Amino acid sequence: xxxxxxxxxxxxxxxxxxxxxxxxxxxxxxxxxxxxxxxxxxxxxxxxxxxxxxxxxxxxxxxxxxxxxxxxxxxxxxxxxxxxxxxxxxxxxxxxxxxxxxxxxxxxxxxxxxxxxx
Amino acid sequence: xxxxxxxxxxxxxxxxxxxxxxxxxxxxxxxxxxxxxxxxxxxxxxxxxxxxxxxxxxxxxxxxxxxxxxxxxxxxxxxxxxxxxxxxxxxxxxxxxxxxxxxxxxxxxxxxxxxx
Numbered sequence: 001x002x003x004x005x006x007x008x009x010x011x012x013x014x015x016x017x018x019x020x021x022x023x024x025x026x027x028x029x030x031x032x033x034x035x036x037x038x039x040x041x042x043x044x045x046x047x048x049x050x051x052x053x054x055x056x057x058x059x060x061x062x063x064x065x066x067x068x069x070x071x072x073x074x075x076x077x078x079x080x081x082x083x084x085x086x087x088x089x090x091x092x093x094x095x096x097x098x099x100x101x102x103x104x105x106x107x108x109x110x111x112x113x114x115x116x117x118x
Numbered sequence: 119x120x121x122x123x124x125x126x127x128x129x130x131x132x133x134x135x136x137x138x139x140x141x142x143x144x145x146x147x148x149x150x151x152x153x154x155x156x157x158x159x160x161x162x163x164x165x166x167x168x169x170x171x172x173x174x175x176x177x178x179x180x181x182x183x184x185x186x187x188x189x190x191x192x193x194x195x196x197x198x199x200x201x202x203x204x205x206x207x208x209x210x211x212x213x214x215x216x217x218x219x220x221x222x223x224x225x226x227x228x229x230x231x232x233x234x
Contacts, residue, residue: 004160036225043122044161044209044225089161104213105151105174106223108161 002027002094006109013080013116021075021112023064023090031094033057033066033073034106038087047075047088080116087111120144122226124210130232136198139229143192143212150193151213151223152185153177156206164208167193200233207231 007022025031035047035057048057053068062077073090090109123142131137143150152164164183165175169190178185182201187193197204207230211223 041227043227044211046222091161104149104221104223105163105166105177106153106161107163108153110160111155111158 002031002092002107004090004092004107004109006088006090006112009111010113010115013114015082015116015118016079017116019075019077019080019084019114021088021090021114023073023075023109025071025073025090025092027071027092027094027107029094030068031092033064034091034093035062035064035073035075036089036091036108038089038111040086044089080114082116082118085114085116087113122210122212122224124208124226124229126229127227128230128232130234131200132234133202134199136196137200137231139195139197139208139231141193141195141210141212141226143210144224147212147214147224148190149213149215149221149223150187151211152193152195153209153211154206155209155228156203161209164195197231200231202233205231205233 003026005024032051034049036044037047038044048059050057050066056065064073064075089111091106125140148169150167153161155161163177166173167187170187184196207228209228210226213221213223
């Protein structure tokens with residue numbers, strides 16, 4: 001079946017440090033890949049996505065590149081801020097079809113808690 | 119435009135009791151999903167509605183869980199009777215139209231369920 005593995009957290013960084021959160025996946029076919037972020041007290045928000053190999057998703061200074069050869073989608077940011085403190089989830093959406101209908105359910109990793117100190 | 123809302127935000131119940139969680143999707147979104155996160159682990163898919171029909175309920179853990187979506191609008195997820203392992207955060211998400219890549223799933227803030 002489909003699965004997503006994220007690096008174990010929590011991750012604690014100082015402001016302006018470089019961030020990498022590793023994510024690898026197992027899926028049949030060609031999934032779409034996502035990073036979601038959950039800020040304290042809020043729901044999950046889509047941070048970025050990539051739908052095919054070698055695509056780079058980017059948003060708010062975060063980037064991730066869809067690497068089919070290594071089945072990875074690592075999240076990076078060159079200089080983190082205190083406001084980036086949150087839980088980050090890597091996810092994939094693989095298409096299963098039955099009767100011609102695609103379901104689009106997301107498969108998530110276990111989440112990585114990021115804390116950024118001033 | 120209002121986002122996905124969930125009620126209650128927290129629920130604490132005794133083992134064996136019944137709890138009903140509610141999700142109101144974004145208006146006009148045909149797709150509604152339920153997910154849950156147990157004990158800091160990964161968020162797992164429970165089921166997917168398209169309008170009032172269940173399209174995929176492969177993630178429902180057992181027959182103690184019952185999901186409905188009345189008239190294709192809001193959805194409820196009932197747990198009866200609740201067990202200790204049901205504790206976790208239950209998320210609801212909705213999206214427009216067919217679940218193509220352009221149709222982002224918007225998530226609610228979640229309901230934290232604690233079963234004692």
